Amino acid sequence: MPTTDPAAALKGFLQPVGGYKGYGLSLAVDALAGILSGAAYLTHVSSWVDAPESLQDLGHVFVLIDTSKLGQPDWLAERMQDAARILRGTPAREADRPVLLPGERELAALFAAKRNGVALDQDVARLIVKILDGL
Incomplete structure (x- = not known):
């Protein structure tokens, strides 16, 4: 319950x-x-x-676990998806911070960077240009 x-x-x-x-x-x-x-x-x-x-x-x-020895791949995939569903459905302690699985935050940041580009500090950008100019 x-x-x-x-x-x-x-x-x-x-x-x-x-x-x-x-x-x-x-x-x-x-x-x-x-x-x-x-x-x-x-x-x-x-x-x-x-x-x-x-x-x-x-x-x-x-x-390292050879999961092919555990049976059909679909069986494991279904169980992992079910576990993820259960964990994501867990009520969060703070409403604005949902329960995440390991790596989800990083994966979301990767997709956002691919979509929107990477935010770069002006000083860092100038330093990169300076280094590249010296090559």
Whole structure:
């Protein structure tokens, strides 16, 4: 049942990333991106706030899933579209800021730039012309 009451939403629903689930998720990510990659992990990662001159030695992990092994492509596309529909239909906390999916804002900016061009500061434009004149 849809609700805008936070207390009602949390009753029997997904909890925020925190508690034991957040702890487990952060350990899994740290094990993959830090321990397995040979990079720093846990307390071995230097803080860029406390020690900005120190190397952080951050690691990365990329997970690739061959979705063709999961069945027909239409099945996955339908489920992804349904998930997107559900997320976009979520009531926004602020009416003028709708719920967006990752990358939607950037994609909208790309389309706007293709339609209208890229806004360029006058000083930057002059600098570009100066550099191009020197080529």
